[in-house]
Amino acid sequence: MIRAVYPGSFDPITNGHVYIAERAAALFDELIVAVLHNPEKRATFSVEERQMMAREALSHLPTVKVDAFQGLLVDFMRHVRSRIIIRGLRALSDFEYEFQLAQMNRQLAPEIETMFIVTDAKYSYLSSRGVKEVYSFGGPIQDMVPPGVFRRLRERIPPAGL
C-alpha cells in the first residue's frame, strides 16, 4: 500500500489544490491532504475550517483523507508512515521555494521523496492569497474555488460589490 501526503496551508483550498489532489489520488493507494496548523502564523481560516473545506471539496475522492499537522512535516510523514510528499508546481517562480523545501526535507529525512505534479494551465494563476485578494475587492471567484469555500468566504469577508 503506497500512501502519499499532500501538505500545505490550504487557506483556503482552491480548485488548483483540488486538481493536484485528484492527480495524486489517481497514482497512489491513499493520499493524505495535510493542513498545516501553525499557531504563530495568523491564517484567514482556522485549521478546523480549512480541514472541513478540504474534506468537502475532496469528498468525491474516496482514497483521500484530510488531516492536520503541527511542527515538522517530516515528523508527520514518519507518524503516518509515508515516504512521498506531493507538491504542486504552477510556474517557474514556484520552483525556487519548492526546491528549497524539498532539499531541507531531504536533509532532515533522506528516506522521504518529494514529487511534483504540474498544474493544468487553467489553474496556473491560482493561489489562496490571490483568491482572497480578488474577493476582497469584489472580483468574481466562483470559478476559482469549490462551492463550500465560496460560501465560507462570503461569511468571513464581507463581499465588496459582488
Ligand code: COD
Ligand atoms: N495549481 C497547482 N498547485 C498549486 C496551486 C495551483 N493553482 N496552488 C497551490 N499549489 C500547490 C503549491 O505550489 C504547493 O505545492 C501546494 O499546492 C500547497 O500550497 P499552499 O500554498 O496551500 O501551502 P504552502 O506552500 O504554504 O505549504 C508549506 C508547508 C506547509 C508544506 C511548509 O511550510 C511546511 O512543511 N511546514 C512545516 C514545517 C516544516 O517542516 N519545515 C521544514 C521545511 S522548510
